[in-house]
Amino acid sequence: MDVRRLEVLRELKLRGSVTAVAIATHRTPSAVSQQLKTLEREAGLPLTERSGRGIALTPAGEALARSAGDVAVAIAQAEETWRTYVASPQGRVELALFPTAGRMLLPGLMKAVHQVPGLELVATDVDPVAGDFPALVNDHDIVIAHAVGPTPAWSDGDLVVVPLAEEPLDVALPVGHPLAEAPEVTSVDIAASPWIGVPAHFPTERLYAEIERVAGTQLRIVQRFSDTRVVEALVAAGEGLAVLPRFTSGGRGSGIVLRPLAQLLPTRRIAALMRRETAERPSVRVVVDALRSIAATLGPAERA
Template identity: 65%
Template sequence: MDVRRLEVLCELRLRGSVTAVAAAVHVTPSAVSQQLKTLEREVGVPLTERSGRGLVLTPAGEALAGAADGVSVALARADQVWRRFVESPQGVVELALFPTAGRMFLPGLLAALREVPGLSLEARDVDVTDGDFTDLVADHDVVLGYSVGPATGWDDRAVAVQHLLDEPLDVALPEGHPLAAHRRVTAVQVATSPWIAPPRDAPFERVLQEIERVADHPLTVVQRFNDTRITESLVAAGEGLALLPRHTSGGEGTGVVLRPLERIAPTRRISALLRVEHAERPSVRTVLQALGRIAAEIERAG
């Protein structure tokens, strides 16, 4: 049975005439009569009968209209819940993000969202190459991804992209290394040292290739790791140099110092990716706004 025809039956029970029902539901009286006839064919018994110049409900019509009242109440409740959902930031937002983005954004994001009643975040860490971040968009509300150089596939019209920040990629040196005394280093200075590199298909590999090109010298890669924490520990142990993101690497107590790379000045572009239709949800917009504020704070802190 069509819910709209049940609503017409309930209106007839309440208002007592086809004309009054038509005015209430904003259709013509003939349209009301047609819907009632269609409903009778669906249930197989007469639901209305003539009384003078008007229509009244039969006992079957009364029974069905009484039962349909519960449907109307349920629909009204569902409509109210849905309106609250689309008009206010409520529900669960599913976020996928790469590990160092988790270190940068998650503590502040969770703290910010605790101030929003009815909104919660389910975060999952992922570690993929930049071209694969769009593959996660179908299964998550928001995906934090990064690219070094052009991001393939991010211009898809079905994917909305909100730029958050450009994070410098610095040369990581062990404390006490001769180059640590320099404020900046050059490709020529670092090209002759051993390197702890990312996997060959990782975005950072493009920067290492540029170092080789500028220095006109091949790099000697002694180890490859995707996890920047492992890479940082090996740099601190003196096993080689590496390229690491500035905001989540180095610092006091790590045994590692970071130095900008002259001329090349590499960065990774961090963005929020999501399906275009998800961008209209207040809950998702609230998360994006919080991410934007945190990114601005990170950039101000340097």
């Protein structure tokens, strides 16, 4: 079987439609369909079937697509062996990360990358509303993801997951608030206050539901923003309380203080996600090693 046709089948499994595969692989939809038909003849079994207006993989197609992933890993490992033999890690690495991760990780990461000749890092800030970070690995080499609450479904067989950090999430109060000097706050203490929330389905939204559950009352969310700097400004102005990440929020002159939330003590898990074959590239491994080193040094901002 032709390796390139196997890769087309795998892309169909990952992206879900012939049109998406065509765009990603710079082919026409008809060329993608032809590749799939040829592979089907080589395999001797139906690999796709009609599903609504599109197509889906048959069980045989699913099995062969998984094998295509193994082939891609083997090729990446062979390429890594050759690159390691002839040269140091180099080339372009594309990184996607959510905004607060950019503030935590990117300055130190860029400094580390600049020290490796021939290595280029291109970073993009993204924060999918539904927390669908795994889907981003189709278009980026490394995706920095975060999740709050139950263990996220990042353990897909086609993904490599590298844990980076667990960051506490605190309650943000304006300086001078009656609870600002308390060592911690409880859900009952704060439930009656107005709140600055996040857009629906953001990873941290579930924490507001947990506060409601423990306090036994519904929170009054008066504004919703994804930008934590805007949230900080509104909290400092006395417009409401909020939940903010400890390592990138607050600090001297911010006008807010952060206090742990008793009982819940919430955290968000931060990890790097990659395709298995991408994780074998020397340039990607250098960037991931740097991310691990930087994450190990993370700590809270200097308090007001």
